[in-house]
Amino acid sequence: MTLKRDLQCPNCDGVSMWRLETMMERAAGMQPQPMGVLLEPRVFGTALAHGTFETIICATCGYTEWYARAIKGLKPDPVNGVHFIKNDVEKAGPYR
Ligand SMILES: [Zn+2]
8 A cells, every 4th residue: 555556544544645746955045956866966066966756745644655756867876876676587477
């Protein structure tokens, strides 16, 4: 069960929730800016943010689901902790 799919909280069964389309954070000058999924360092200026986050928050207990948005531009960078994982092992069924 998920808040997003079932419109019911998997933690407390609550049915009231908040949906924040884009999570924000404070930038330089304390102005709000979208929170990036991945921050690409820049030699000059501020880091370049890739992707944003949507959240759905249970209004009763605060249980929160995070969903990354606009992440097609992400690139694997294992040295810096960015890993792309694809489970391409075929599921074992009764007929193979
Ligand atoms: Zn809840």
